[in-house]
């Protein structure tokens with residue numbers, strides 16, 4: 001094993017929010033397809049520590065019952081770096097009705113310089129009004145298909161997982177939006193999207209450093225007439241024109257109004273809390289006045 005920086009790996013479950021995974025083997029290779037140079041297994045808190053010299057490694061995450069993530073190209077920069085990774089349970093192990101599943105799992109950084117609250121937005125191909133999911137409307141269901149966002153993670157790391165169950169044929173859009181902070185730090189926040197088709201890791205896409213506030217890791221997710229899903233990447237000209245960093249038209253209004261929407265939500269919660277506190281105080285005063293004196 002190398003002697004170098006201590007890197008903290010935190011592994012969680014894509015389907016169960018807050019569930020850390022013990023017993024995940026974390027293997028680091030110094031080259032793609034190479035032999036591991038460091039190895040550890042997550043403890044009961046879902047944490048594994050590896051000593052790694054700053055460099056690029058190919059990290060594998062393996063646990064029985066979960067779709068393996070192999071050779072994830074990862075830059076180790078400094079001592080104390082935290083890498084949050086999310087594993088998706090195999091369909092059979094997850095239970096429930098058998099069906100087709102597409103899953104988009106979003107992870108990002110854990111440093112105070114990183115984006116704190118990142119949001120995933122996705123549209124459905126079914127053509128119904130408001131057929132989309134994000135923190136604003138976390139579930140869409142129509143004629144046997146479901147799109148669902150598990151949670152709005154607002155405190156680094158993720159995951160934010162969007163699961164498509166039995167998605168109908170057509171084209172789907174996906175957008176990542178940095179919600180928090182004035183400065184745009186999305187591209188410097190170790191942002192990674194993993195795309196799972198049933199029990200296969202179909203793609204692992206990392207945000208370029210130059211990404212500011214919006215990012216589309218792929219142009220479209222397309223489900224064919226044969227119900228087979230595929231990702232459509234941006235071509236060279238589209239990338240040169242910055243198409244991967246602009247919200248698609250169908251998500252433009254939702255993503256651009258996000259800040260006001262969450263702020264309003266917080267204000268409402270605070271006002272409700274204050275109202276409730278006032279009611280409780282009045283009830284206590286009345287009880288105190290009406291209590292018999294001895």
Ligand SMILES: [Ca+2]
Pocket residue numbers: 117118119120135152153154160179
């Ligand atoms: Ca979020």
